[in-house]
Amino acid sequence: MIIAIDGPAASGKGTVARALARHYALPYLDTGLLYRAVAVSLLDNQGDSSRESDALSACDFADSLLSDSRLRSEQTGKLASEISVFPKVRQALIKRQRDFAAQTGGAVLDGRDIGTVIVPDADVKLFITASPEIRAKRRYDELVKNNPDLTYDIILEDIKSRDLRDSSRKEAPLKQAEDADLLDSSLLGIDMAIERAVALVEKQLKTVQG
Numbered sequence: 001m002i003i004a005i006d007g008p009a010a011s012g013k014g015t016v017a018r019a020l021a022r023h024y025a026l027p028y029l030d031t032g033l034l035y036r037a038v039a040v041s042l043l044d045n046q047g048d049s050s051r052e053s054d055a056l057s058a059c060d061f062a063d064s065l066l067s068d069s070r071l072r073s074e075q076t077g078k079l080a081s082e083i084s085v086f087p088k089v090r091q092a093l094i095k096r097q098r099d100f101a102a103q104t105g106g107a108v109l110d111g112r113d114i115g116t117v118i119v120p121d122a123d124v125k126l127f128i129t130a131s132p133e134i135r136a137k138r139r140y141d142e143l144v145k146n147n148p149d150l151t152y153d154i155i156l157e158d159i160k161s162r163d164l165r166d167s168s169r170k171e172a173p174l175k176q177a178e179d180a181d182l183l184d185s186s187l188l189g190i191d192m193a194i195e196r197a198v199a200l201v202e203k204q205l206k207t208v209q210g
Contacts, residue, residue: 001026001106003201004115004122008174009077009162010135012185012193013128017110019194020201024108029100031111031118032080034093036071037061039079055083059092074143074150074158081162084112087171094118112166115177124204125180126197132159134186 003020007013014030021028039049041061047054070076083089094117101107101119109118115125130138136156144150166174176182181200185193 001124001205002101002119002122003106003108003124003126004119005108005110005126005128006112006114006116006174006176006180007128008135008166009159010139011128011130012190013110015190016128016193016197017108020197021108023198026106026108027100027103028108029097031097031109031114033066033071034096035080035084036076037065037068038083038089039076040065040068040070042079042083049079049082052086052088055086056088056092059089074147078158081165085165085169085171090171112174113172115180116175117172120177123208124201125177126183126200127176127180128183128185130184130186132156132163135159
């Protein structure tokens with residue numbers, strides 16, 4: 001069983017995806033980490049983020065980089081969003097994602113284009129979102145302890161910029177797949193969001209199984 005989960009930044013899709021992976025005993029991949037790894041690799045090689053050729057060269061990173069703590073920084077996330085607009089970068093990372101999804105027994109993947117591009121034939125597709133204001137508040141609460149200079153307004157502006165960049169890019173824009181169920185987590189706690197996601201998965205599985 002392949003579960004594809006898409007959605008914008010800080011929508012809760014990662015939390016839900018990990019919970020679903022545990023619930024169904026499936027391996028899980030946060031595909032956004034691949035783009036963050038490219039961003040860190042680009043910085044380490046002193047590349048220019050505005051040059052597609054530099055970003056493409058940074059795609060040849062070792063798997064060990066995926067556990068680097070720098071991948072979780074806000075700076076890395078912003079840079080990852082910027083380089084994700086490059087078609088050649090997206091093409092270079094497709095094989096890693098599809099190979100992961102093709103494991104025996106299936107997998108859970110979350111990202112921006114999983115159900116539309118990476119595994120359009122996934123058994124289950126969810127699109128998880130929340131209002132920009134709610135997502136900014138979540139990200140601010142998560143980051144402010146270690147970044148006291150951050151403000152809510154800065155985070156909100158970054159969230160809106162990422163949304164625009166992700167949804168308007170020519171290559172694999174962020175959008176809900178036609179056959180994906182929408183889960184708006186704006187007013188849901190973590191447990192309720194997970195419970196709702198499991199219910200949607202079960203509903204889709206019943207449909208697939210006839």
